[in-house]
Amino acid sequence: MARRHRPPPPSPLPQRDGIDPVRVRLPVDAEGRWATVRDHLVSRFGGAVGTGRVEEMLREGRFVGTDGPLSGGEPYAVGRYVWFHRDFAAEERVPFEIGIVHRDERIVVADKPHFLATTPRGRHVTETALARLRRELDEPALQPAHRLDRLTAGLTLFVVRPEDRGAYQTLFRDRRVRKEYEAVAPYDPSLELPVTVRSRIEKEPGVPAAREVPGEPNSESRIELLAHRGGYGRYRLLPATGRTHQLRVHMNALGLPILGDPLYPVVLPDGPDSSDAYARPLQLLARLLEFTDPLTGGPYRFESGLRLAQWPRSQWPR
16 A cells, blocks of 8 residues: 655744745755754755854754754754745845736736746745735735746736645646737748747756757747837737747747847846846736636636837737
8 A cells, every 4th residue: 555645744934025934854864974953954054054154043043843943952853844944135126016917715817027036036035926925915825826937027827725736737737728928029021920930949057048959849839920110010929838938039039039138139248137127128928818717617818917118008909
């Protein structure tokens, strides 16, 4: 009979600024290196923050077990759970608000602004859509069903109850969500549109831009021209897959790099974090999400209330 996996105990620490505490489960110590909890914590985190900082956090009671704060002198025990909050670096507030397109007991559909990451990662932790929404909506269990690039604005789906998250994530995994984007990019009268672009895209860790490489295609996008004026076009982008930077890579491959893109066709030296970046956002918007709710079977269709700044709303044909 298969052994059932026992879920971890609930965290004794509350969220801080919308961020969950880090949970550590002490692993098997095959080499007998760790006599105490302190020994393991220093080995595990001392290289990143320094031994002195780990010991200071122990003195401050920052490391907590199921029975309360840990001194670090407790005997090492395989499987013991430890929780703590990381030290967050100060983050500049992204000066745009998150719009709420829909909210019920199961999901929240948000209009994420440009420059706001969906989830905590790297330098962006408390200034993310997830952390902000948890604080602003008082929904500590909120989780994303998918992710939107930090520089892309538009519709993002969050799940209210942890037990429902898998059902909504499966919609995106199985490509049962119709996603429609809009972009402003150069207009090329010699390019025949609509066109479907298929290619193999790879993204290396630590390298800002993704790239197309030879091999079996793993990405597909349909590109349609909606209107053009003054050398620029407004495009509808329909991704069939969800590779990192897929639409940006495919538009660039067509010779139509999206306006405001700091990575394609070339990586700009100041990237997306220069002092004037807010004045020139990437002109890419996740405009529409359409799907059948996996729990109720009801149809959903959501449209963004945002507009791309470089194509005035009054001139948008629908």
